[in-house]
Amino acid sequence: MAKIIINHDKVKDPQKIVELCPFGAIDYINGYLSINSACKMCRLCLKKDTDGVFKYVESQRPQVDKSLWNGIAVYVDHLEGDIYPVTFELIGKAEELAAKTGQPVYCLMMGHNIADSAAELMHYGVDEVFIYDYKELEHFRIEPYTAVFEDFIKQVKPSSILVGGTTIGRSLAPRIAARFRTGLTADCTVLDIQPDTNLDQIRPAFGGNIMAHINTPDHRPQFATVRYKIFNAPEKKGTSSGNLRRCTIDAAKLKSNIKVLEINAKELETGIEDAEVIIVAGRGVKKAEDMEMIMELAKLLNAQVAGTRSLIETGWLDPKRQIGLSGRTVKPQLIITCGVSGAIQFVAGMNGSEHIVAINTDKQAPIFQNAHVGIVGDIYEIIPALIKNIKSGMEVKS
Amino acid sequence: MKITVCIKQVPGTSEVEVDEKTGVLKRDGIDSKMNPYDLFALESAIRIKQQFATEVTAITMGPPQAEEIIREAYMMGADDGVILSDRRFAGSDVLATAYTLSQGIARDGIPDLIICGKQTTDGDTAQVGPEIAEFLNIPHVADVRKIIDLTSEHIKVEMDMPQTVEVVEVKLPALITVAKDINEPRLPSFKLKLASAGRPVKRLSLDDFSDQDEMNYGLNGSPTQVIKIFPPPANDDHEIWEGSTTELAGRLFEQLSEKKFLQR
Numbered sequence: 001m002a003k004i005i006i007n008h009d010k011v012k013d014p015q016k017i018v019e020l021c022p023f024g025a026i027d028y029i030n031g032y033l034s035i036n037s038a039c040k041m042c043r044l045c046l047k048k049d050t051d052g053v054f055k056y057v058e059s060q061r062p063q064v065d066k067s068l069w070n071g072i073a074v075y076v077d078h079l080e081g082d083i084y085p086v087t088f089e090l091i092g093k094a095e096e097l098a099a100k101t102g103q104p105v106y107c108l109m110m111g112h113n114i115a116d117s118a119a120e121l122m123h124y125g126v127d128e129v130f131i132y133d134y135k136e137l138e139h140f141r142i143e144p145y146t147a148v149f150e151d152f153i154k155q156v157k158p159s160s161i162l163v164g165g166t167t168i169g170r171s172l173a174p175r176i177a178a179r180f181r182t183g184l185t186a187d188c189t190v191l192d193i194q195p196d197t198n199l200d201q202i203r204p205a206f207g208g209n210i211m212a213h214i215n216t217p218d219h220r221p222q223f224a225t226v227r228y229k230i231f232n233a234p235e236k237k238g239t240s241s242g243n244l245r246r247c248t249i250d251a252a253k254l255k256s257n258i259k260v261l262e263i264n265a266k267e268l269e270t271g272i273e274d275a276e277v278i279i280v281a282g283r284g285v286k287k288a289e290d291m292e293m294i295m296e297l298a299k300l301l302n303a304q305v306a307g308t309r310s311l312i313e314t315g316w317l318d319p320k321r322q323i324g325l326s327g328r329t330v331k332p333q334l335i336i337t338c339g340v341s342g343a344i345q346f347v348a349g350m351n352g353s354e355h356i357v358a359i360n361t362d363k364q365a366p367i368f369q370n371a372h373v374g375i376v377g378d379i380y381e382i383i384p385a386l387i388k389n390i391k392s393g394m395e396v397k398s
Numbered sequence: 399m400k401i402t403v404c405i406k407q408v409p410g411t412s413e414v415e416v417d418e419k420t421g422v423l424k425r426d427g428i429d430s431k432m433n434p435y436d437l438f439a440l441e442s443a444i445r446i447k448q449q450f451a452t453e454v455t456a457i458t459m460g461p462p463q464a465e466e467i468i469r470e471a472y473m474m475g476a477d478d479g480v481i482l483s484d485r486r487f488a489g490s491d492v493l494a495t496a497y498t499l500s501q502g503i504a505r506d507g508i509p510d511l512i513i514c515g516k517q518t519t520d521g522d523t524a525q526v527g528p529e530i531a532e533f534l535n536i537p538h539v540a541d542v543r544k545i546i547d548l549t550s551e552h553i554k555v556e557m558d559m560p561q562t563v564e565v566v567e568v569k570l571p572a573l574i575t576v577a578k579d580i581n582e583p584r585l586p587s588f589k590l591k592l593a594s595a596g597r598p599v600k601r602l603s604l605d606d607f608s609d610q611d612e613m614n615y616g617l618n619g620s621p622t623q624v625i626k627i628f629p630p631p632a633n634d635d636h637e638i639w640e641g642s643t644t645e646l647a648g649r650l651f652e653q654l655s656e657k658k659f660l661q662r
Contacts, residue, residue, distance in 0.1 A: 002489075002617045025461070025488075038461030041489030041617045059618055079561060139564070142528075142537055167559050171540035174525035178493060178532035183621030186492075186523035205522070205627065212627045219621040229658055257537045257569035261554070264563045277659060301659055334659050355657065357650065363638070373653065374638045377646050385647030390660060393651065 002059045006033050010053045017053060020045045061218045066197055069220040072098050073158035076109035077166050081117035086164035088233035090226060091124050094162055095234060097193040106130060106158055110148045112138035122240035129244045136254035140168050142175060147253040149176045158221050159197045165227040177223045183216035184223035189230055199224060272321055277303035277334045280323060283310045284339015284360065284379050291316050293383050294338060300390045308346050324349040338379045342367025399452045399550065400509035401443045404499055405436040405471060407464045408520040432467040435515030437583035438576050443513050444475040445581065446548060453477050459487060459498050465599050472594035473586030484603040489617030496529030498615055501607040508534055511553060512573040516541060527575040538573040539566060543580055
């Protein structure tokens, strides 16, 4: 068993030793130093201590024959055959990793009447698509979905498996990882691969203040979940390639203790807290009518509109849409502040946002300290020009 | 009916910094609290208790200090509390944590219902609940946003999906993870604080489990290994753009499209 041992002969000042641990895991009781259950095996004590008091004893790790596990598999997440964009992004990443190690890329798709959608995957350069098409798989239910996943892994033995961080993915991936007693790293933001097929997984920890680099060195398969919009989807090719393999599974394995009684469309979320994109109007917006251009930009970006305290006080926006200490805290992927100066109370409610763009005429505005991109300019000129760009960009696409 | 709620003590703040030189966490003092998501799980269990004869057990894995959150659970209305505490659990990843909890939960037989918060604020993985269900070989439903009905045989819940809400009926025993905002958690009650002051908190270690193989716990039982931790790429790139309107709008358009905000 891997453990940390205290070399009592080398202890000079027990109190100093106790203080080495930020988790309070070193006890000094009745003249005796010991490690308690608060120990996180972070080995910080080994790093900090200079007298050789601590010793780390490595145990034998389990052995896995990595040559038996080959390929990178992507779980295809979909709603009634409509494949989620995150799946294509994962295919793109899987192909990149596979190219480095000379492994094939597989897709696993399960559901009912999904053959046509599965065929679409063949336009993205994957080597083989495995489909399980059963009435019992029409709706997501954990036991049959896990059983199918297990069947696929036993048959194909992929080295790495990438799953989208969707509602289904976050429920299914841990279940199947536990079945194989293997590791799963959630919400990876960076993935790379070693020549020995170890997956380098990097994810934010502790609310994003720290990045952790994680490996699953002695177990296969290695599971990682990744959220939407982290990686890039490959271009769809005109021609199709690869094999489509229909798989069968014993019907007894598709039994479930879950009955899906109803599926109801969800009333659309209109709150700002869950929005991925937010456009904020500040005092730079002069008249109620001018909110229209903010609304139009928001619509084009599929964004929610929010306001600063002073804008809310004008009554042009619902108070539920106020950002700041006296309003709501938001953490969208993109926030564009329009004519917002950036008072501390406002910034406190939005500075966790992934990407902050600020438009303001005053170059000295405090908002520019917090923005990733500060645009010195007049919202009355820039927003209409941006709207025009987006609209013509859309025409080019369609 | 027996309900077990899994709770966790987490750092009281997310303001954790990394020492750039050593790559280790800087944590001054150990200010901690109950994982906020777990309050919704506890509240769900206590609401059930108000309707049916139910025994609610709160269970946690952690150091002896984690007793504080069990006491807090008592003050909300939990009947029983268990801490799984053992130096041999140190360094547990998701798999080892879920396995340890499953051993603790099943020790006196699998309860009718297990409720977990959707995720924790420190690990943020949302994986422990489903993994516990797998180890106990019972069905689970994640992201429950409403408990509609409960009988001695079944629980009927609303599951939150990206575009839909599914009403599902699950045969007990089962595990659910509940979404934030499923209810409004009550505040700890002073009356219950007094009433539960002398109530013991059961402490279990590896020696109390049915599986006593040390290789299944702690660092040994953890397939994932943290190679290193490091600060995120510095976010001090405050770019300032100046120029003509056409130029600025064009640049912003290009950046938004590059960052995929114009996809749909």
